[in-house]
Amino acid sequence: MGYSPLTDGQLPIIVHHMTSTAELLARIETHCSQREIAESTFGRLAVNDGKLVARLRSGGSINLKTLIRIEEALRADAAEAVA
DSSP states (O other), X not given: OOOXXXXXXXXXXXXXXXXXXXXXXXXXXXXXXXXXXXXXXXXXXXXXXXXXXXXXXXTOOOOHHHHHHHHHHHHHHHHHHHO
């Protein structure tokens, strides 16, 4: 049994589904509501941008690096809430 050239001896590559802006906003809204923080506070803490959520709501976009930082912030806070 051989290895795939993309994973030769490494962990397999995992492709995540793309998150739509509406899905991302819903997750951020839920997150902020559960933690009783303002959405601007979340944006500032996650990516140093207090207007992040407002900009997304008005049709703005983000790059992949910003999405990764947002996802990391959502996961980190979720892990802390469980611990």
